[in-house]
Amino acid sequence: PPYVERLNNQTPWTAKLAPHFRNFVRGACHTVASIGHGTGGAILTIRVTFDAADRPASPRSATLLQTLIKHPGLISAHLGLADATVTGVPTRERSMRGASKEPIFEGVLLVEGLGRAELLAAQTSIIRAMTGADLGLVPAETAIYDLCIALDKSQL
Numbered sequence: 001p002p003y004v005e006r007l008n009n010q011t012p013w014t015a016k017l018a019p020h021f022r023n024f025v026r027g028a029c030h031t032v033a034s035i036g037h038g039t040g041g042a043i044l045t046i047r048v049t050f051d052a053a054d055r056p057a058s059p060r061s062a063t064l065l066q067t068l069i070k071h072p073g074l075i076s077a078h079l080g081l082a083d084a085t086v087t088g089v090p091t092r093e094r095s096m097r098g099a100s101k102e103p104i105f106e107g108v109l110l111v112e113g114l115g116r117a118e119l120l121a122a123q124t125s126i127i128r129a130m131t132g133a134d135l136g137l138v139p140a141e142t143a144i145y146d147l148c149i150a151l152d153k154s155q156l
Contacts, residue, residue: 003028007091011156018093027087027105029080033061036069036076040112042146044119044126047105050136064133068111068126073118078110105140119144 010018025047065077084104111126113119123142130137 007093034078035065041115044111046109071122073114
């Protein structure tokens with residue numbers, strides 16, 4: 001309920017910017033595993049599907065994430081399982097984006113790095129480690145996003 005409440009009652013800044021977003025994808029996820037600290041200058045997102053009925057278990061997922069952030073310049077990694085019952089709820093925020101059709105995905109692997117160069121250098125080995133980790137993760141789509149601004153609540 002708090003997630004849907006926020007999407008139905010955006011801040012004025014979100015209401016102003018949301019209609020201009022392109023290729024927007026949002027998915028409510030339950031965190032399976034998370035490791036590392038800080039916020040990177042860029043983030044690699046790998047939307048995943050599962051090739052097995054079982055979803056990844058936290059201890060084995062944590063082992064994968066520990067392996068991933070050993071790459072130079074990578075600072076954190078997170079694995080989330082999407083909750084379609086929350087993601088699919090119609091909201092005011094979604095309607096503001098107009099033509100943006102958000103695809104529903106099963107899960108997402110997020111890897112934060114110092115910048116785009118570090119993520120690009122590690123991307124192939126990240127995908128290789130992910131698919132070889134026997135967690136049933138199948139990469140569906142990848143993207144790298146650069147951080148353009150970070151504000152805390154006092155700055156809004």
